[in-house]
Structure formats: C-alpha cells, structure tokens
Amino acid sequence: xxxxxxxxxxxxxxxxxxxxxxxxxxxxxxxxxxxxxxxxxxxxxxxxxxxxxxxxxxxxxxxxxxxxxxxxxxxxxxxxxxxxxxxxxxxxxxxxxxxxxxxxxxxxxxxxxxxxxxxxxxxxxxxxxxxxxxxxxxxxxxxxxxxxxxxxxxxxxxxxxxxxxxxxxxxxxxxxxxxxxxxxxxxxxxxxxxxxxxxxxxxxxxxxxxxxxxxxxxxxxxxxxxxxxxxxxxxxxxxxxxxxxxxxxxxxxxxxxxxxxxxxxxxxxxxxxxxxxxxxxxxxxxxxxxxxxxxxxxxxxxxxxxxxxxxxxxxxxxxxxxxxxxxxxxxxxxxxxxxxxxxxxxxxxxxxxxxxxxxxxxxxxxxxxxxxxxxxxxxxxxxxxxxxxxxxxxxxxxxxxxxxxxxxxxxxxxxxxxxxxxxxxxxxxxxxxxxxxxxxxxxxxxxxxxxxxxxxxxxxxxxxxxxxxxxxxxxxxxxxxxxxxxx
Ligand code: SAH
Ligand code: SF4
Ligand code: F3S
Numbered sequence: 056x057x058x059x060x061x062x063x064x065x066x067x068x069x070x071x072x073x074x075x076x077x078x079x080x081x082x083x084x085x086x087x088x089x090x091x092x093x094x095x096x097x098x099x100x101x102x103x104x105x106x107x108x109x110x111x112x113x114x115x116x117x118x119x120x121x122x123x124x125x126x127x128x129x130x131x132x133x134x135x136x137x138x139x140x141x142x143x144x145x146x147x148x149x150x151x152x153x154x155x156x157x158x159x160x161x162x163x164x165x166x167x168x169x170x171x172x173x174x175x176x177x178x179x180x181x182x183x184x185x186x187x188x189x190x191x192x193x194x195x196x197x198x199x200x201x202x203x204x205x206x207x208x209x210x211x212x213x214x215x216x217x218x219x220x221x222x223x224x225x226x227x228x229x230x231x232x233x234x235x236x237x238x239x240x241x242x243x244x245x246x247x248x249x250x251x252x253x254x255x256x257x258x259x260x261x262x263x264x265x266x267x268x269x270x271x272x273x274x275x276x277x278x279x280x281x282x283x284x285x286x287x288x289x290x291x292x293x294x295x296x297x298x299x300x301x302x303x304x305x306x307x308x309x310x311x312x313x314x315x316x317x318x319x320x321x322x323x324x325x326x327x328x329x330x331x332x333x334x335x336x337x338x339x340x341x342x343x344x345x346x347x348x349x350x351x352x353x354x355x356x357x358x359x360x361x362x363x364x365x366x367x368x369x370x371x372x373x374x375x376x377x378x379x380x381x382x383x384x385x386x387x388x389x390x391x392x393x394x395x396x397x398x399x400x401x402x403x404x405x406x407x408x409x410x411x412x413x414x415x416x417x418x419x420x421x422x423x424x425x426x427x428x429x430x431x432x433x434x435x436x437x438x439x440x441x442x443x444x445x446x447x448x449x450x451x452x453x454x455x456x457x458x459x460x461x462x463x464x465x466x467x468x469x470x471x472x473x474x475x476x477x478x479x480x481x482x483x484x485x486x487x488x489x490x491x492x493x494x495x496x497x498x499x500x501x502x503x504x505x506x507x508x509x510x511x512x513x514x515x516x517x518x519x520x521x522x523x524x525x526x527x528x529x530x531x532x533x534x535x536x537x538x539x540x541x542x
Contacts, residue, residue, distance in 0.1 A: 109146025
C-alpha cells in the first residue's frame, strides 16, 4: 500500500525481499523492490516466470515482454517450480542491485539442476552491461537480451530450444515498442504506467543508464494519447508518464508538421478525460520548464507532485557529477514551482552521499538543501562506482564506506523530519483521494493517494476501488495520513 518513505540501500540484506505483486513504486527511481509478474491462466502451453528488478521502466518492460511471449504461447506463472522459462529483468544502477541478481541466479541454478529442461534468461540493464560475458560467468544462463531487443525474443527462444545459447544486446535509436500493448500484469486496475520515452543522453558521471539503455528517443505522441484513452475505456483512473528525463520529450511527425514537447504531451493526456489523473516521472532540473509548470497549474487532473532529483546540494559536486546545473539553478526551479503551483505542490528528490572527493562541508550543503526545500519524500543512496561510467574512468572513489554510510544516515535522518513536517501540513484539511486498494492494515479501511502522492487511509463505508473520495485528514503518521470520508 504505502510507498517506502525512505530507501535504505545499505540495509538491503543478503535475503531477497518477498516479491510483491502490489504496485508500490510510483517513481522512476529504483526502490529495491522485486516483482514477480502474477499468473495469467489462459491455458497456454508453456509457462513463463518473470521477476523484475530496478526501476519502473523495467517493470513496464516486463509487461511488454509478457505481451510478446503471450503471442508465442506462454502464460505467466507466479510459481518458479511451474516454469518452463525463467526470465530475470535486471538492474545495474548500483553494485548491490547486481549482487542481488547474482544471488538469485545461484538459487535458480540449484532449481535447474533438478529440472534440466528449464530455460533461464537474463534481460534488462545487467544483460546490456555484461553482454555475452554473462554466458561465461553464469553457466546456467541460456539467454541474454538487452532492453531494445525484446521483439527478437521469439526467435532467440527458438534458438535456445534447439540447444544453443542466444544473445541479442543491440541498442536501437528508434525502438519504443509503441505498437505493443503491454499485458498489465502488475496493475490494480486503477493506476497504470505509460512509457513515453526510452534511453538517456545525459551522461551524469555516476550513472550507468546511458550505457544500458542507449540513446534517448521519444515515442509517437498519438500512440501515447491512444494508450491513455484505451486505459480510460478499461476503467483506469490514473496514468504515470514514464521516462528518465520526461522534460526532454520531443516528438515530430515524419513530415515535420507536427511537433510535440513535454508540456504539450502532458496537456493532451490531461484532456483525455477529467476523470483521469496524470502523473509523470522523472523531471531533470535542467529541463523542467515554466511551460510544464503552467500546464500543471491549468489542469486539476494533473497531480501536484514533482520528482526533481537534486543528487547533491553543492555546486562543485554537481559539476563533477555532470548534472549541468548548479545549486542556484536548482533553487530557482524550486522557487518557480512554488510561485506557479503554490506551496502545496509536493517535491521529492534523489540524493547521493559520498560522491568522489565530496568534503564534509559539501555534504553539509546537501543537508542544507534538504532543509531549504523541505522535500515531501526522497530516495537516498550512497555512491556506488559503476564500471565504464565517466566517474569510474576519471575520478577516484575515495570516500571510505563508513563515511558514506554515516553521511547517508544524516541525510536520511534530516529527510525524515522534513517528510514528517510535510505530512503534518496535510492534517486538518480535506484531500481528494483516488482509492487504489484495501488498506494492508484492515479490510475495513481503504487506501489511496492525494494529488501530492501522499498515502491516505480511511474507513471504507460504501466506497470502493477507483472512487474519488474527499477525505478529511485527522492524523499524520510516519508514512501515511489517516482520515474520514466527508460526503
Ligand atoms: N533519470 C533519473 C535517475 C535515474 S537513476 C534522474 O536523472 O534523476 C535513479 C537514481 O539512482 C538517481 O537519481 C541516483 O540518485 C541514483 N544513482 C544512480 N547511479 C548511482 C550510483 N552509481 N551510485 C549511487 N546512486 C546512484
Ligand atoms: Fe542517469 Fe543522469 Fe540519465 Fe538520470 S539523467 S538516467 S541520472 S544519466
Ligand atoms: Fe532502471 Fe536499473 Fe536500468 S534503475 S534503467 S533498471 S539500471
């Protein structure tokens, strides 16, 4: 039900978290969550078990993969034991993420020993980063497929069926899977994700994504709007437009007569239905424009919530990170949000502690930025060097692990205060809540979100999933708000 308020990357233990089929992550940022796609029981011959790691982009891609394999006679299963084909859709963002997948592969290896016919494939960012090296390193893996090669899966599986190993990690400048309707396996039937672009051209020095996801490309605006329409027709009430850097969305028709930027796309999706809430993630501080903010202000159904990752509060560190903005620029963008959307618009961030050569004073600047912005929510990590990135090639990973962890803890402690303060501001007010599910605490309570993305829980009375309910919030707890429906 509730999205984790904070992400304690270093607390990820050696155990694999219980897979969750509930949609809990509403961000592009990876939350350490693992998802198993739930079963489709349509009587197809072969069974696919697919487990997804990393960010929402991967969770969405798994729905595209399921859709492609559904056409090839595969049903999904939630039971590894029942599977003919196991796919792990992997993440490379930090070393920990890769270690988790390696551990999972060794568990699957012992399962395969008992079931020699089982096929095992690795998809996603780790597949792209390690390419055919994976086949040498992990002998049990039959199939390695990068994020732009999923259309090739049927043919690659045939190859594996005939006893060979198969690899396709070609990145594309065009692939957006625009014409493939995802099988919405992880959905609660109320909220859905629409991928609007792929790849990233930004080359932040710490980040592996440009290498694993390739060049940035925007999906056909018409296919995005059509997908939103289809979702409304199926009863969905909220869409989140997804991309690594949505504000640089840019699409032109082939004849060049039609050109659509992100603000225009946002408006077109908002116009699909006033009953459809629209969210988006992630915004890059260098690209978010006043035009986008004004569009948000014009439409009640565009949620007043912006994920605006700062990464650091210090201008020298931001320069080393190649974020291409400095602290005054970031602060000006926050002021623009407050000016155009008012103090009630929620802002969240990602922060990295202990980047190369970061001094104590520079770390203090990150703390002072958190204090100044008063973020509603944050994903916080300590720096993890990734092979091949600019930072790995040019900078020294010189902050000792214990210092990184201590700085991260200071960031988390301060952010917790900020989140609590923002939650308190919501108390005593009426919020429009879109009901997503029963509360995990009791079947007598419903759980949903307000426009600011805060989780609100209230006694269900006659309300149900998918309703918009006005809720008076009387209590703010750590992660959620408690209230009562008002007629
Ligand atoms: N496109 C998004 C970020 C996607 S990656 C953006 O630009 O904001 C999600 C987050 O993971 C990043 O915002 C960053 O905080 C974190 N991250 C990425 N690479 C990392 C690394 N090498 N070490 C630690 N955290 C990292
Ligand atoms: Fe990575 Fe930067 Fe691109 Fe985000 S904008 S995905 S942090 S390179
Ligand atoms: Fe996402 Fe992880 Fe790849 S965060 S883009 S799955 S490296």
